[in-house]
Every structure is written in C-alpha cells, then in structure tokens.
C-alpha cells in the first residue's frame with residue numbers, strides 16, 4: 001500500500017494537495033479535521049465536544065482522534081492506500097498510527113512536509129476565513145493554532161526524520177508547481 005502523511009502547518013496547503021494526490025494515485029483521504037467538522041454539522045455528542053476545542057484553536061484530545069482512525073482498514077478494504085491529512089498531530093498520535101498500521105502489516109510510505117513561512121500562512125488562513133466561514137479561521141484563533149502547531153505537531157518531523165521518511169517540499173509557489181514536486185517524490189518511491 002501507498003500510505004502518505006501530508007504534513008504541515010495550518011494553511012500550508014495540505015487539503016488542496018491531498019485532493020490532487022488522491023486524484024492521481026487513487027488513495028483514500030483521511031482528514032480528521034473534515035471528520036470532526038462533519039460531526040459538528042450533525043450536532044452529535046462527539047461534534048459538540050470537538051467544537052469546544054476547535055473553535056478555540058486547540059487540539060481535540062488524542063484518544064478521540066485515534067479512535068476515529070481505528071477501523072479505517074475495515075471501512076476501506078481494497079484501497080491502494082491512504083493519505084493522512086491533519087493526522088497525526090502529536091507524537092502520541094504518530095506512535096498510535098504506526099501501531100495501527102503495523103497490526104495490518106502496513107507502514108507509512110513517506111511524510112511529505114509542506115514548508116511555508118508564517119506570514120504567508122496567516123495571510124492564506126485569513127483569506128480562507130472570508131470564504132469558508134470556518135469558526136477557527138480568524139486572526140486570534142489562527143495565531144493560537146500556529147502556536148499549537150509549533151509546540152505539539154512540529155516535533156513529529158523529528159520522529160519521521162529519524163525513520164528516514166520525512167521529505168520537505170516548499171509550499172510556496174503555484175498549486176501545480178508544488179504538486180509536481182510532490183508527485184516526483186511519490187513516483188520515485190513507488191517506482
């Protein structure tokens with residue numbers, strides 16, 4: 001299987017690039033953010049709980065998101081692979097994902113890390129907020145989310161670098177240019 005983690009700060013283009021990777025390689029999209037937003041929309045118990053963290057720019061507790069990832073293989077049997085977008089976001093989640101995959105005799109193939117400067121991230125998220133209406137795309141929450149990213153999520157880079165899986169990709173430039181860099185890396189690994 002081809003299991004890709006698309007990694008990066010909020011606003012780095014993970015969602016956009018995931019869509020293109022899915023289209024090209026036929027992978028299943030696993031976005032914990034999308035799953036949580038769908039729960040919020042349906043006003044489920046899980047959604048209400050998640051919303052209290054998301055609207056403040058905080059991470060939803062590890063055990064909640066890990067539970068959402070379990071059962072993925074049963075749900076998507078026969079898929080050529082997964083693209084993990086916005087998961088893992090903590091070391092605990094990274095280790096849990098390795099364990100879940102290991103139980104199925106699978107592993108992460110590579111981690112594509114989109115590198116974008118803070119100034120550009122803030123600008124993109126503010127712009128997205130005007131269109132998306134997402135409760136967390138406002139300046140105050142954006143700044144908190146970036147802080148959370150550097151404190152809790154960025155250390156995962158070292159975790160994957162040690163495993164020899166981290167590939168840094170510049171997230172500046174056009175969507176297509178960035179995608180070409182990613183596809184070059186993916187093609188080299190699946191060749």
Ligand code: AMP
Nearest residue numbers: 032033053054058059060065086087089
């Ligand atoms: P995203 O759409 O990936 O930017 O996620 C939006 C928000 O959902 C994040 O700021 C978190 O509050 C929450 N969230 C999404 N994925 C995770 C995760 N893997 N761990 C904890 N919280 C998450």
